[in-house]
Amino acid sequence: MKKALLSILGIIIFLLGAGYLFLHITYATRDNLSHTGRNMTGFYAENDNTVDVVIIGTSSTFSAYAPMLLWEEYGITSYDLCTNMMFEDAMQFAIYECMKTQSPEVMVIDLASFLFGCTAESFEGNDKVIRYNTDGYKNSINRKHLIDTIVQDENERWQYYFDLMYYHKHGEIKLENWNYSRSNPNKGYNCLVYVYPEGDTTMLRERDSDYRLPDNEIELLNELIKTADEAGCWVIYTIPPYKDSEEDLEEHDRAGFIKKYLEDEGKTVLDLYEVKNQIGIDENTDYSSDYMHYHIFSAQKITRYLGEYLKNKYSLEDHRGDGKYASWHDSLQEWHENQEDYEKRVQKLIDVGAYSEG
Amino acid sequence: MSFVSIEFALFLIITLCIYYVCPKKLRSFILLAASYYFYIQSDLVYAIIPFVMTGVIYLSGFLMEKYQDRKKVILVVSVVLCCLTLVLFKYSSFIFSKIGMGSLFENLILPVGISFFTFRSIGYLIDTYNNPKNREHNYISLSLFVCFFPMLLEGPIEKAKSFLPQIKEMNHRRLFSFETLFDGAALMIFGYFVKMVIADRVTIFSDYVFDDFYNQGSIMLVLGALAYSIQIYTDFLAYTMIALGIAKIMGINLTDNFNTPYFSRSIKDFWGRWHISLSTWLKDYIYIPLGGSRKGKMRTYVNLMITFIISGIWHGSGMRYILWGLMHGVYQVIGRLTGPPKDRITHKLKWKVDSFGYKLLQTVITFILVTISWILFRVQSVSDFFRFIKGIFERPDFARVSEYGIYCEGFEKRDFWILITGILILFIVSILRYKKSMRIEELLKKQPCVFRMLILLAFIALILLFGEYGLGTFTHPFVYIQF
Numbered sequence: 058m059k060k061a062l063l064s065i066l067g068i069i070i071f072l073l074g075a076g077y078l079f080l081h082i083t084y085a086t087r088d089n090l091s092h093t094g095r096n097m098t099g100f101y102a103e104n105d106n107t108v109d110v111v112i113i114g115t116s117s118t119f120s121a122y123a124p125m126l127l128w129e130e131y132g133i134t135s136y137d138l139c140t141n142m143m144f145e146d147a148m149q150f151a152i153y154e155c156m157k158t159q160s161p162e163v164m165v166i167d168l169a170s171f172l173f174g175c176t177a178e179s180f181e182g183n184d185k186v187i188r189y190n191t192d193g194y195k196n197s198i199n200r201k202h203l204i205d206t207i208v209q210d211e212n213e214r215w216q217y218y219f220d221l222m223y224y225h226k227h228g229e230i231k232l233e234n235w236n237y238s239r240s241n242p243n244k245g246y247n248c249l250v251y252v253y254p255e256g257d258t259t260m261l262r263e264r265d266s267d268y269r270l271p272d273n274e275i276e277l278l279n280e281l282i283k284t285a286d287e288a289g290c291w292v293i294y295t296i297p298p299y300k301d302s303e304e305d306l307e308e309h310d311r312a313g314f315i316k317k318y319l320e321d322e323g324k325t326v327l328d329l330y331e332v333k334n335q336i337g338i339d340e341n342t343d344y345s346s347d348y349m350h351y352h353i354f355s356a357q358k359i360t361r362y363l364g365e366y367l368k369n370k371y372s373l374e375d376h377r378g379d380g381k382y383a384s385w386h387d388s389l390q391e392w393h394e395n396q397e398d399y400e401k402r403v404q405k406l407i408d409v410g411a412y413s414e415g
Numbered sequence: 416m417s418f419v420s421i422e423f424a425l426f427l428i429i430t431l432c433i434y435y436v437c438p439k440k441l442r443s444f445i446l447l448a449a450s451y452y453f454y455i456q457s458d459l460v461y462a463i464i465p466f467v468m469t470g471v472i473y474l475s476g477f478l479m480e481k482y483q484d485r486k487k488v489i490l491v492v493s494v495v496l497c498c499l500t501l502v503l504f505k506y507s508s509f510i511f512s513k514i515g516m517g518s519l520f521e522n523l524i525l526p527v528g529i530s531f532f533t534f535r536s537i538g539y540l541i542d543t544y545n546n547p548k549n550r551e552h553n554y555i556s557l558s559l560f561v562c563f564f565p566m567l568l569e570g571p572i573e574k575a576k577s578f579l580p581q582i583k584e585m586n587h588r589r590l591f592s593f594e595t596l597f598d599g600a601a602l603m604i605f606g607y608f609v610k611m612v613i614a615d616r617v618t619i620f621s622d623y624v625f626d627d628f629y630n631q632g633s634i635m636l637v638l639g640a641l642a643y644s645i646q647i648y649t650d651f652l653a654y655t656m657i658a659l660g661i662a663k664i665m666g667i668n669l670t671d672n673f674n675t676p677y678f679s680r681s682i683k684d685f686w687g688r689w690h691i692s693l694s695t696w697l698k699d700y701i702y703i704p705l706g707g708s709r710k711g712k713m714r715t716y717v718n719l720m721i722t723f724i725i726s727g728i729w730h731g732s733g734m735r736y737i738l739w740g741l742m743h744g745v746y747q748v749i750g751r752l753t754g755p756p757k758d759r760i761t762h763k764l765k766w767k768v769d770s771f772g773y774k775l776l777q778t779v780i781t782f783i784l785v786t787i788s789w790i791l792f793r794v795q796s797v798s799d800f801f802r803f804i805k806g807i808f809e810r811p812d813f814a815r816v817s818e819y820g821i822y823c824e825g826f827e828k829r830d831f832w833i834l835i836t837g838i839l840i841l842f843i844v845s846i847l848r849y850k851k852s853m854r855i856e857e858l859l860k861k862q863p864c865v866f867r868m869l870i871l872l873a874f875i876a877l878i879l880l881f882g883e884y885g886l887g888t889f890t891h892p893f894v895y896i897q898f
Contacts, residue, residue, distance in 0.1 A: 067868070068593070070868070071871070078876050082879045223885060226883070
C-alpha cells in the first residue's frame with residue numbers, strides 16, 4: 058500500500074514537473090507580440106494591490122498615458138494594462154485579469170477600440186491580431202474564456218490555448234520571461250516614435266446625433282459596463298483626443314453615441330476630444346503613427362490632464378516617500394533616461410518634418 | 416495516425432486508462448479494439464487485410480494441428496496467400512509496369528505496415544508448421560499478434576513465441592507498477608527526443624539536398640548522404656523506442672530493433688545490430704532453411720545473396736531495392752572472401768587489431784559502405800543513384816559552400832547547432848549502450864528516483880524547446896512506414 062502511494066505520488070510529481078516545464082517554456086518562447094508581451098509581463102511583476110489606477114485599452118491608450126509621469130508629479134501609481142489592437146470583446150477580460158492581483162481605486166477604460174470598431178468578428182482569421190489579444194496573458198481560466206470568446210472556430214482554439222505550438226520554432230528563447238513577470242520601467246507606456254503628417258486640421262463637423270452603434274457592439278459595451286461595475290472601484294470611460302480633419306470620420310459619430318449612451322447609464326465619461334485645447338494638443342505635431350496615437354510630447358500633455366483630473370476628483374493618496382512604493386521611486390531613473398531618449402528622437406522628427414526614423 | 420500527433424497522445428491516454436481499469440480478462444480485447452481503431456485511422460478499407468490475414472493464419476494453424484500429415488501443403492498454401500497479398504499491394508504496380516500494364520494497379524495504395532504484419536504472420540505459420548502444438552488457440556491473442564498497434568506500422572517483426580505468452584500472462588497478472596511506467600515513459604520520451612529534435616531536423620537538410628541533387632556539388636552531396644544516413648537511423652530508432660515504450664507501459668516487452676548499429680565494425684556486425692527483428696527473421700526463415708553456412712563456401716555466398724535480395728525486395732518494389740540488397744550481399748561475400756588474407760596482412764604488419772585506431776577505422780569504413788547503400792533508398796531510381804555518386808566526384812563546390820554555407824530554408828544556423836547537440840546526446844547514450852549493453856531506461860533505473868525524473872524532465876524540456884513541431888512545421892512521417 059505504501060509503495061503504491063509512493064508510486065502515485067511519484068507520477069503526480071513527474072506530471073506536475075512536466076506541466077511546469079510546458080507552462081514556463083511557453084512563456085520563455087513567446088515572441089512577436091509587439092508591445093503587448095512587455096506590457097503584460099510588467100503588469101504581472103507589480104506587487105499585489107499597489108496600483109491605484111489601472112488604465113485599460115489598446116495601442117492608442119498605451120501611447121497616451123505615461124504612468125511614471127503620474128507617479129513623479131502626483132504620486133499616483135498606475136499601469137497601462139493594454140494590448141495592441143485590443144478587441145471590444147476582450148476588454149472585459151483585461152478587467153478580470155487586473156482584478157486577480159490589483160484592487161485599484163480608479164479604473165480608466167479607454168474606448169479607442171470602440172471608436173474604430175475593433176471587434177473579434179472584424180478580425181476573424183487574423184492570427185497576428187488575435188494573438189495580440191490572447192498571448193499576452195498568463196495561462197489561466199480567464200485566458201481560456203477570452204480565447205473561447207474571440208476565436209469563433211472551435212477547431213482553431215487549441216493553437217491559442219497551447220501557443221507554444223506557434224512560438225517555439227521561430228520565437229527567440231527569452232529566459233527572463235520564464236515566470237512571465239518582469240518589471241517594466243515604463244509601467245506599460247510605449248512611446249511611438251512617429252509624427253503624423255500635419256495635413257488638414259479643419260475642425261470636425263458636429264457629431265451626428267442620429268448615429269447608432271451596431272447592436273452587437275452595444276451588447277459588447279453593455280458587457281464591459283457590467284464587468285467594470287463589478288470591479289467595485291471608480292470607473293472613468295475615456296474618449297481619446299483624435300485629430301481633426303476634413304475627412305468624414307465615423308469614429309467621430311461613434312464617440313458621440315458612446316458618450317451619450319454611457320452618460321445615460323450614469324457613467325463618468327471623460328471626452329478628451331472635446332478638451333483638446335485644455336490639454337494643449339497641437340494638431341500639427343502631436344499625433345504619432347496615426348490620428349489616434351501619440352508620441353512622448355502629446356502623452357505628457359494627456360497624462361498631466363488625467364493627473365489633474367484624478368487629483369481633483371478622487372483625491373488619491375500621494376505615495377511618494379512611502380517605503381512600500383520604493384520600487385516606483387527606483388524606476389524613475391530608467392524612466393527619465395527613456396523619456397529623454399524619446400523626446401530627442403521625436404523632436405528630431407518634428408524638426409525635419411519626417412514621419413518616422415526609418 | 417502518427418505517433419507524433421495530439422490525436423495519438425489522446426488515443427494513447429484513453430487506451431491506457433481503459434486498459435488499466437478494465438477487468439483483466441478484457442485486456443487483450445481492449446488492446447485489439449484499440450489496435451484496429453488505430454489502423455482504421457490510417458486506412459479504413461485496408462483494415463480488412465490484417466483481419467483476413469489473421470483469419471488465414473488462424474485457420475492454417477488449426478488445420479496444421481489437425482491434419483499433421485498434410486501440414487506442408489497447408490503451410491505452402493497459406494504462405495503463398497500471405498505473400499500474394501503482399502505482392503498484390505506492394506509489387507503488382509512495379510511488376511505489371513514492366514509489361515506495360517502498370518495502369519491496372521496504379522490506384523492501389525500500399526496499406527501501412529503490410530510488410531511487417533505479413534512477415535509476422537509467415538513467421539507464425541512456419542513456427543506452427545515446425546511444431547503444430549504451439550499454435551495459438553485464442554483468436555483475439557493471434558489477432559493482437561498480427562496488429563498490436565505499437566508495432567503495427569514499423570515493427571518490430573515480433574516472433575509468436577516471444578509475444579503470445581506475454582498476452583496470456585497479461586490477462587492474469589497485475590500490470591501497473593511505477594517501474595514499468597517509468598521504463599516505458601523513459602523509452603518514449605527519448606524516442607520523441609530522437610524523432611523531433613534530430614530526425615525531423617536532419618530531414619529538412621537531406622530533403623533539400625536530395626530533392627535537387629542534380630544541382631548540388633560534391634560537399635553538399637556527401638553531407639546529404641550523411642544526413643540521410645543519420646535520418647533513417649534516428650527516425651527508425653525513434654519509432655522503435657516509442658513502440659517499445661508504449662508496449663512496456665502495457666506490460667509487454669517487444670524485441671529491440673537496434674543495438675548501436677553505426678558502431679559496427681563490419682557489415683556482418685551491422686546486420687546483427689540494425690533492424691534486428693528483420694535480420695533474425697531472415698536468418699531463421701530464409702538463410703538457415705536454405706542451408707546457411709553448412710553447405711560449403713560457394714553455397715554460403717549464394718544463400719547470403721538470396722537472403723539480402725529478399726531483404727531488399729521486402730523494403731520496396733523497384734530495382735533500387737534489389738540493388739540495395741545485392742550491395743549488402745556483395746559486402747558480406749567480399750567480407751568473407753577478404754577475411755583470411757586481411758588477417759594475414761594485419762598479422763604480418765603487426766597491426767594491433769584490438770587497438771582503438773584499428774576499430775575506429777573498421778567502424779568508419781562500415782559506416783561509409785552503409786551510407787552509400789542508403790542513397791538507394793532515398794533517390795528515385797538506380798540511374799539517379801549513379802548520377803548522385805558521379806556528382807560527388809564531378810562537381811566540386813568548396814568555394815560555394817565556404818561562401819554561402821550549407822544552410823537552407825528551415826535549416827538555419829540555429830538548427831545546425833541544435834542538430835549537432837542532439838546527435839552528441841544520442842552519441843553519449845549510444846556509447847553507454849555499447850559499453851554497458853544497457854538501454855537508456857536500464858541505465859536510468861540504476862539512478863536515484865529524483866535524478867531519473869530530472870533527466871526525463873530535461874528531455875521533455877529539450878523536446879518542447881527544440882523539437883520540430885507546431886504551426887508552420889511539417890511533421891515528417893516515419894521513414895520506414897513506406898516499407
